[in-house]
Amino acid sequence: MAQVGREVDDFLMYFILMEKIPVGTRAVEPGRLCCMSEESYIQSVTADQNPAHSLSVSVMEDNVHIDADVNVLHPLSRKQAALLVAIPSPRERLCCFLDRGPLDQAVRAEVGQQVLVEHEQKLFPALLHYVGSLLNTSTLLPPVYFGVELEGEGEGRGDMDGSYKGVTFFKCKKNSGLLVPFNKVLFCGIPPLEEVGIPSLDTSSSNTVNSGDKAAFFVNSSLKRGLVISSNQTAARFVEVLPQEDNVSDNQTSASDWKSPNNGEKVNENFRDRNLEVNSLVQIQYKEQELAFGIIRWLGYLPKMEDTMAGVELEEDKGCTDGSWLSCRYFFCPPKRGIFVKLKVCQPDTRFLSGKDGQPKSLEVSTHRIYESQSVQGKVPPLQEKAAVDVLEGDMRGIQGHCNSCYMDAALFSLFSCSSVLDCLLFKPSSLPNGEIQQTLREEIVNPLRKKGFVSADSVMMLRHQLMQESQCPSFTTSEKDPEEFLNLIMHRILGADPLLKLQSEGQRVQECYCYQIFIEKRQELTVPNVQQLLEQSFHHSNLKLTEVPSCFIIQMPRFGKDYKMFSKIVPSLQLDITDLLYNSPRECVVCGHLATEECADCFKDVILSDLGTKQYCTVCCTQVHTHHKRKDHKPVPLKVPEGFPKAQGLHKIHRETLELFAVLCIETSHYVSFVKYGAEKDRWMFFDSMADRYGSENGYNIPRVSLCPEVATYLSSPLEELLNQNPREMKGVAKRLFCDAYMYMYQSKRMALYK
Structure with missing residues (x-):
């Protein structure tokens, strides 16, 4: 999504x-x-x-x-809503929203591009002239329509010349214009990024088409689209259809079932005999002594080529295309990652072969297994520096995803792969008498992850089954949950762990929790905030203080669900200073640095005195600061200095209490991934995706991947002004996801973890 x-x-x-x-x-x-x-x-x-x-x-x-x-x-x-409201039927509108591909393309559509328009149960080429609302209206949200000029066979079959109710929205030939909602437009110039399926094509059209041409057609009044892979002089025989995201039908024909419309014979028995199909992992002889590895993204025939061809997305930049051949696009991949080769030169990737038959294992739905996961007993320390790279980096590394488990995979990898801050959960006596869930977490997931670098999907499914039984929630094995829901359940109700956070508002009792959700008021000056600023604002907004230093501080970003974000980018704070957020803790005067005795919440937004949000002063500075006419109405409150702490000004250096960032959990298009810090140096970052790739189709399995991402250090050290103007799409590697998709930040205090 x-x-x-x-x-x-x-x-x-x-x-x-x-x-x-x-x-x-x-x-x-x-x-x-x-x-x-x-x-x-x-x-x-x-x-x-x-x-x-x-x-x-x-x-x-x-x-x-x-x-x-x-x-x-x-x-x-707002743009999505305006496009959807133009569709009068709520049922059809919901279908278009769930389809998502055309809606996302409509948001990015621009005047001047070539499109196809559905009109009179046919598709006609057209030029997009106008995108916007029709007339001035008191409607809360004016619907957005697309003004198009029909071309080719569609010329003269429209109902306007660009004017509507006396208002000219664009100019075109007489009776060649239409104003239509986005679901009547095929945005052929904005490619969707989907997988491949092979339905048949109605050949009744008289239009001349060639192999490699983009095509669209109706099947039972339903619009289909794709690429022609075989044709005669007058009609396309087959097309390779790019189905809408997450909407690949169960009855789609695989590449092994391509049939000729003339005699019904298989196009190439090789497809089935070699067990190679779209999404198969393969290896190709790259040089004399070197192999290139990749995944088949397309199968079919290319113009003027007799052999069955495979479009392969390579793991490394060893290719020569982005999925296009002779100006026609057959699949999508990064530049220099794609290559077209004869299918017969592709061999199954031997890295994922097992057993005597040399065939890849499949993850059976009934057992959820691909590799027998051997439990690891005892205590296995978290991975750091070179050991983390040696054990974790690569494909089939990390925790394997299956059946909407990415929220749990990403959370577990973030918390346990390279940090021991919550290892108490693995060994502290569980609140449940049998301790099966704790044992599964320790011996089937965390220990194998740290020792072998891989946890199979069946181990996570075992944990999900146990959580389902304990929580009496039947969807735990099938549905995606929020990470905080999972963490609260396993830490509080099952393992009975002490709350990670203890918060107190003035005059109120202490509140205990495991995760902290940031709530703030909208401030226009905060366009690209960092986590430190957001946390201080949230504590100020809710009048909260920490009653003790947490060993682990898990912070949720200000957003609604998985989609609505208050900020387009957030800068991770590598060090989180919580000194001024502690209750009854010694603090420094923001003006002179001496021991503070008073705090003023009204000064929070005053950036003249200090860039810090929270403001506290010694007695002298507090008096001087509040003689200014803009601050005369402020109401400072006294601070309590802990007993035994030297009260003489300047006699004692205030210790700054800081936490270090060790992981960030992100979400994009309803999929959770994570960034983990695996060493002390700034560039020691790795990126984990439990479903980075896939082998096979329905009976295949997901391939988890852990990759190093030192590029994020470059952006973390960039000036704020550069980050403000940085186009996320131009960020190198996976850095965009760290800055734009953060859902949960995880901080640790190694000093306090010793006592937990």
């Missing part, structure tokens, strides 16, 4: 209703668009420092208010 952006001047939040909501004697059907003010949303989620379970939203088309569970409200950007 594409990432939802944020509009700078938009102070409304938009949602699409995913399920039916009863309202009195009727119901609000799914597909309706809803909205609420940003201010109301922030008030809802900050109430009692707990996220709201439901939101009060307005149904835009019915002008009614409903209370809806947050899980049935999917956030939209």
Whole structure:
């Protein structure tokens, strides 16, 4: 799913209703668009420092208010909402949203590009002239339409010349213009990034098509699209269809089942005999003594080539294409990673072969196994420096994903691969008498990860089954959860671990929790904040202090669900200074550096005195600062100095209490990944994805990958102004995901971990 952006001047939040909501004697059907003010949303989620379970939203088309569970409200950007509202049928609108590919392409569409338009049950080439609303209206969100000029056979089959109700939106030939919603447009100039399937093509069209041409057609009134892979002079015989994201049908034909329309024979028995198909892992002789490894992204025939060809995405930059051949695109991959070779030169990747038959193992749905996972008993220390690289780097490394497990895979890898801060969870007596879940976590997941560098999907599934039974939640083995839900369950209810955080608001009792959710007010000056700033703002907003230094501090970013983000980029703070966030702890005056005796919450936003948000002063500086006419109404409060601490100014250096960042859990397109710091140097970062690749199709298995990403250190050390102007798409490697997709930051205090 594409990432939802944020509009700078938009102070409304938009949602699409995913399920039916009863309202009195009727119901609000799914597909309706809803909205609420940003201010109301922030008030809802900050109430009692707990996220709201439901939101009060307005149904835009019915002008009614409903209370809806947050899980049935999917956030939209303003641009997405405006495109969807142009589709009159809520049912069709929801289908278009779930399809996502065309919607994401419509958001990126630009005037002047060539498109195909569905009109009169046919597709016609067209030129996009206009994108926008039609007339001035009092509608809260004016729908966005596409103004197109039909070309070729479509010329003269439109209903306008670019004018609508006396207003000219664009100019085109008479009766060649149309104003249509985005679901009637095929954005052929903006390629979708999907996998491949092979349906048959209706050859009734009289249009001349050639091998390699892009094609679109109707099957049972349903629009299909793809590339021609075989043709005669008048009609395409086969097309390779690029299905919509996450919508590959179960009855799609694999490459081994391509048939000729004339005689029904297989195109090439080689496909089946060699067990090679789209998504097969292969190796190719690159040089005399060198192999190149990759994954088949496309199978078929190329123009003027008799042999069956394979389009392969290589692991390294040893190729010569990005998936295009003779100006036609057959698959998508990074530049210099693609290559077209004869299928017969491809061999199964021997790194993933096992057994005497030399065939890759498959992850059977019934058992969830690919490799027999051997449990590792005892204590295995976390990996650091060279040992981390030797054990963890590469394919089939880390924790293998299966069946929506990425939230758990990424969380476990982040917490345990290279840090021991929560090893108490592995050995402290469990709150459950039999301790099976703790044993599984220790001996089937953490210890094998640290010793062998790989944890198979069956080990994680074993843990998920146990969590399902203990929590009585049947979806634990099938559905994606939030990482904080998983961490709270296993740490609190099952392992009975002491709370990681103890928080207190003035005059209130101590609150205990395992993760901290940041809630802040919108501040225009914070365009690219760092974690330190966000944490200080959140504590100030909620009037909170830490009653003790935590050994592990897990911080959730200010966002709604998996999509809505308050900030497009957040800079990770490698060191988190919590000195001024501690309750009854000695602190320095922000002006002179002596022992502080008073704190002023009203000075928080004053950047003249200090860049720090939290402001505390010694007695002298507090008096001087508040003689200024802008601060006369401020109300400083006295600070308590711990007993035994020298109160004479300047006699004792205040110790700064800092935590170090050891992992970041990120989410993009509903998929969790993680960054882990594996050494002291700035460039010691590795990136983990439990489903980075896949072998086979339905009965195949996911390939986890751990890769080094030293490039993130370059951006972490960049000036804020450079980061502000940095285009995320131009960031090298996986750095974009660290800065733009952060969901949860994990900090540790090695000093305090010794006592836990």
